[in-house]
Amino acid sequence: MKLKFKFIDLFIILACIGAGILFVSRLNLADGRGQVLQKDEKAEITMAVPFIESEIIDHLKVGDPVKDVMANNPIGKVTKIEVTEIDPRDFTFEGKVLKFDDKLYKKATVTIEAQGKKTDKGILIGQTNYFTGQTNTFGAGLVKLFNVRISGIKYLGE
Numbered sequence: 157m158k159l160k161f162k163f164i165d166l167f168i169i170l171a172c173i174g175a176g177i178l179f180v181s182r183l184n185l186a187d188g189r190g191q192v193l194q195k196d197e198k199a200e201i202t203m204a205v206p207f208i209e210s211e212i213i214d215h216l217k218v219g220d221p222v223k224d225v226m227a228n229n230p231i232g233k234v235t236k237i238e239v240t241e242i243d244p245r246d247f248t249f250e251g252k253v254l255k256f257d258d259k260l261y262k263k264a265t266v267t268i269e270a271q272g273k274k275t276d277k278g279i280l281i282g283q284t285n286y287f288t289g290q291t292n293t294f295g296a297g298l299v300k301l302f303n304v305r306i307s308g309i310k311y312l313g314e
Contacts, residue, residue: 196271199279201232201286202308203294205264205301206246212299213239213262220297222268229282232270234296239264265307266296278309 205213222231242263247254272279278287286292288309294301 194273197274198312199270199272199274200235200308200310200312201268201270201279201306202310203266203268203301204305204307205266206303206305207242207261208264208301209260210262213237213264216264216266216296216299220299222266222270223295224281224284224286225293225295225300227282227284229284231281231286231294232268234266235269236267237264238266266301266304268296269312274311278306 216234216237218234218237220234222234223229224231240263242256242258242261244253244256244258246263247256270279270281272281272286274280275285275287277285278290279285286306286309288306290306292304292306294304
């Protein structure tokens with residue numbers, strides 16, 4: 157059996173290889189993995205916790221380790237905790253303020269110190285890229301923080 161290659165066959169094979177290489181390089185850049193050769197930098201990540209029960213936030217302490225629950229990825233340590241009253245305007249639906257026990261819930265801003273690689277989108281910690289505006293579930297010490305939004309990433313060397 158004799159194999160014959162035509163010019164079009166060679167072109168299709170090269171196009172498939174090129175598309176595969178392009179796909180893999182785009183995938184790595186999208187995850188921020190293009191910076192794997194960089195050294196880790198210290199960063200301060202600010203996270204907004206929109207609502208949490210008052211008695212639960214009391215269990216969160218400075219120095220507690222922070223972990224990404226979904227990715228099972230250690231992030232850093234808590235350096236600062238600011239607890240404030242909830243603004244009732246945060247709980248509006250179709251122009252009406254929903255009723256809730258404002259003594260039961262608080263709003264918190266948690267600052268953590270982390271080590272990671274600087275990326276165009278944010279910070280790469282382990283295999284996960286974290287960026288401003290991202291919402292996630294984190295564990296800090298004995299406390300699980302739901303619907304946490306990363307509100308800022310500041311590199312301490314800047």
